Amino acid sequence: MTSADLATRILNREPRAAARLMRLVDDGAPAAREVLARLSPHTGNAYILGVTGNPGSGKSTLVNRLIARLRALDQTVGCVAIDPTSPFSGGAILGDRVRMQEHAMDPGVFIRSVATRGNLGGISRSTPAMVQVLDAMGFDWIIVETVGVGQDEVDIVRLADTSVVVLVPGLGDDVQADKAGLMEIADIFALNKSDVAGHARLQREIRAMLALHRQARSDAESWFPQICPTRASEGEGVETLVETIFEHREWLEESAPLELRRRERAEHLIALIARTELHARLQHAAQTDLIKELATRLVDGQTNPYAAADQVLEAILKASS
Ligand SMILES: Nc1nc2c(ncn2[C@@H]2O[C@H](COP(=O)(O)OP(=O)(O)OP(=O)(O)O)[C@@H](O)[C@H]2O)c(=O)[nH]1
Ligand SMILES: [Mg+2]
Incomplete structure (x- = not known):
């Protein structure tokens, strides 16, 4: 199949063609670049939602609920789940598949797990490509699920229009340590596992952290991160979370014109790809x-x-x- 054929099939939203391109990307095949170049003019239309959080915080469960809610609103959704598990276990991929199975027969939903194979460089190579593919396929929303630890993930989060950070009880010290980083990336905090002990304390901590941050910034134009308690396993709080995501989207669309946002995203994308390429070549060197x-x-x-x-x-x- 030529790269033109493959690109056409992807534009026609054929899941198998998209999966094929992703294998080429994962393998570092030169042909992948040709196809991605053909898709590039068809991108820039999707709204990108990042969902970041510690392993096991309930991101996939929450994403599954978000997909269902967005589908109910007649939105199509493409999803990239970055598998955070160590190379010793494939558990999360399997878990994600099982949990997201209910959407398997829905042509308005496309989900792909990107395995990192223990190599963070793999995330930054595959994920932007996957986002480009889903964007070219014409999905209204693209959800990127990632573990927010390293620089690679933070760079990927920057590609998102709206970033949801998922926190759960029992992370007190981590939250303290991560304050600045979290504030930088979170538009919305989903405080998940509201049924678990320590949830009230987590809410207090995050509220206190936000209040401090609010004092430090007098800029009336900025968006202040919102807090949404959720119990993803039961779907509780998900409707409010989706409403808050739409509120952030409206704020974003009012405060920055589409052209500007596209250019900012393009800057992040170019820098991310350049860094990844340099990294790969250094490893080779x-x-x-x-x-x-x-x-x-x-x-x-x-x-x-x-x-x-x-x-x-x-x-x-x-x-x-
Ligand atoms: N008690 C409780 N458990 C939950 C809730 N949401 C998710 N879980 C459970 O938490 C576990 C982890 O959920 P996942 O959705 O796989 O979490 P994840 O963040 O995607 O995990 P990784 O992708 O492995 O990082 C599962 O057993 C879920 O059923 C919740 O609100 N309350
Ligand atoms: Mg997951």
């Missing part, structure tokens, strides 16, 4: 003769580590131009 040669010279006192690193960077950039 680590196995080349150049590094070995430089190491020998360093040990012999003929160079210093900074000059040697510069040489590696120069070689990488030269090789790609």
Whole structure:
């Protein structure tokens, strides 16, 4: 199949064609780029919702509920779930599949798990590509489920129009430690597992954190993160959460014109892809003769580590131009 054929099929929303392209992306196949380039002009129309939170906080359960609610509102939904499990267990993928099975027969829903294979670089390579694919397929909403720990995930969260951070009781110290980071990415806090002990305390902590933040910022134009208690396993609080997501969307659409938002997203996307590519090439460079040669010279006192690193960077950039 040519890249043009594959692109056409994806634009016709054929799930199998999309899955095929994603395999090409995962394998780092050059053909993937050609197809993605053809899809690019058809992107920029979906509304991207990020759902971030610790492993086991109930993200997939919540996303499943969000999908159902959005479908009830006649919206189509594409979803990327980044599998956070260690390379030793495939549990989460299986869990996600089972939980999301109720949407399996619905053509208005497309769900894909991206395995990280324990390699965070894999997230930043596959996820933006997957978002592009779902966008080109014409889904109204794209939901990206990710574990918000590393820089890679934070970069992916930045691609989202609205970011929901899922928190659960029993994380007191983590929340304290993460305050700044969370404030930066959360438009909405979904405080999940409202049935579990410590939920009231979690709500108090987050409210206190938000109040402090509000004092620090006098800017009346900004969006202040909202708090939504949920019990995803029972679907409780999900309607309010969806309403709050729509409120944030309205605020965003009023405060920043579409063109500006598209350009900002494009900036994040380019920076993310450039960083990923550089990272991949650096990993490759680590196995080349150049590094070995430089190491020998360093040990012999003929160079210093900074000059040697510069040489590696120069070689990488030269090789790609
Ligand atoms: N008690 C309670 N359990 C919940 C709630 N929401 C989800 N769970 C349970 O929490 C467990 C983890 O849920 P998942 O949806 O897989 O969580 P996740 O954040 O997607 O997990 P990973 O993808 O592995 O990081 C499951 O056993 C859910 O049934 C809730 O509101 N209350
Ligand atoms: Mg999950």
